Amino acid sequence: MTGGYPLLVADLIGVAVFAASGASAGVAKRLDLFGVAFVGFAAALGGGILRDLVIGAPPPLAFADWRYAVTAVVASIAAFWLHPALHRVRRTVLVLDAAGLGLFTVTGTLKALEAGVPPVGACLVGMLTAIGGGVTRDLLTREIPVVLQKDIYAVVALGGAVLVTVLHGLGQTGVIPFATAAVVMTAVRLIALYRRWSAPVAVP
Template sequence: MTTSTALLFADLTGVAVFAASGASAAVAKRLDLFGVVFVGVVAALGGGIFRDLVIDEVPPLAFADWRYAAAAAVTAAAVFRLHPQLARLRTTVLVLDAAGLGLFTVTGTLKALDAHVPAVGACLIGMITAIGGGLGRDLLTGEIPVVLRREIYAVAALAGSIVVALLSTYGLARAAPLTAAATFVFLLRLISLRRRWSAPVATLRPPRTGTRGPQG
């Protein structure tokens, strides 16, 4: 399997996983078929469209290659049809989202590096590619985006993109190491959820309400 074929397979797998994540979230919000498919497509393609526009790949693959939109729409429709058999949708969404996060981190970073974006920029593009779909999904379903909460989400994607950039620098950007990088992001996200790891937040102190003594 060539590198381009492997990237296409990983990209389409990420599309399907994020489409399932978006569709599951939409089902949980009791949206109709169109709403479920629309949210699934936005979740699946949003990050990739951003990536392609930034690296000047126009039109984005989501529009130029019918397989991307088809994979997203078919997966979302399948989730809508099969949702009675999907137990505990919240857990399903979280696991699928973590898997999509890992896959899109790897493909986004690699595509940026292939477009000769410097390593730091490629890491940022990889991170935004990974979190873009989840951001769109949460906004459309009326949730505070995961990336804005205390949870380890964008940090996991950024860590994974740094691993991919290092692998590429040392000539190790092959299937097995890249799979390990995607798995690293996936596990980091799930472990952080399990152990309730979070980024620090500002401590809000109540305003001082000291009383003044009588003045004479």
């Protein structure tokens, strides 16, 4: 990924937020400290690992750059000990989670495009990067993945990946266009939460 130090910091913030989300799910399932840390690690970095394996970029960034793994584990352990306080800042966590969704979609899509993946495939890789960790978290805690049930989450990621791909194809490769795309995805996700939008569900 490109973008220098600011993007790295933002990326690590996203990792920490997703790790806390995964760790909270582990706490709710009464897992021990190792189990909570493992679920947090998988939630934070599962999407990125899947992305790097799909595009053939070994070793995955989660293992190549120690800062990612350390951030995920530290955030998970913090969530284990501080989980009662997380309920009081739930809205803040949701906002950060939405921002992480936008950021990971952008970075995942761009990395796929830079690796030579065709546009349609890059969009799918970008979406998987954003939702892969959440799906892994839910499977590890024996839940049906939230993204497959009701939340407008994967749809936001896929739409954002399409936007990033179009911008890239038009030659808009600066920080501002892609930052704008991440902001748009974050806003749509938050509006969907506020308005309680959901995808259609089949009537039995």
